[in-house]
Amino acid sequence: MAFSNPYQTYQKQAVTTSKPEELTLMLYQGMVKFIxxxxxxxxxxxxxxxxxxxxxxxxxxxxxxVTLKPGYTISDSLLSLYDYMKSRLIEANIHKSLDLLEEVEGHALELSETWSTAIKQKNTKN
Incomplete structure (x- = not known):
């Protein structure tokens, strides 16, 4: 009999029951973690x-x-930033560069913190 990992069960449940804005925050936090x-x-x-x-x-x-909605200025700006970050990650991977990883980590942290603040502000208005 196979037992499931309680942590994995919790993670799966957290993802399937989260609001879209919370999922985006989880993605930003996951990116920081993997960097x-x-x-x-x-x-x-x-x-x-x-x-x-x-x-x-x-x-x-x-x-x-993929989650960006075309036609919005913010979406276009984020798309450019995501493309830049991905190119820097690719370069960091090729050269095993801590400096490049730290640069992308800084952007990811800023996005995570900004998104977290936006969620909190939205929740206080509701």
Whole structure:
């Protein structure tokens, strides 16, 4: 008999029951987490692991791009930023550059913090 991992069950439930704005925040937070793990793997000279985490961060950016609604100035701006961040992640992955990862991490943190603030402000208005 196989037992499910309670943490994985919790994560799946959190994703399936979250509002769209909360899912976006989870994506930003996940991107920060994977960039940090990629940096840590480089510092430990585990280049294969760094590559895997970097790809996960890139996948999150791809998912974020899909969620954008065309025709809005903010969507166009975010699309440009996501494209830039992804290109920097690719370059960081090729060169195993901590500096480039830190640059993208800074953008991801700022997006996460801004989005979190926006959610809080929305919730206080309701």
């Amino acid at each position: 940090r793990k990629s940096k840590m793997a480089i510092e430990q000279n585990n280049l294969e692991e760094s590559h895997i985490y970097n790809l996960r961060a890139q996948d999150i950016l791809s998912e974020l791009k």
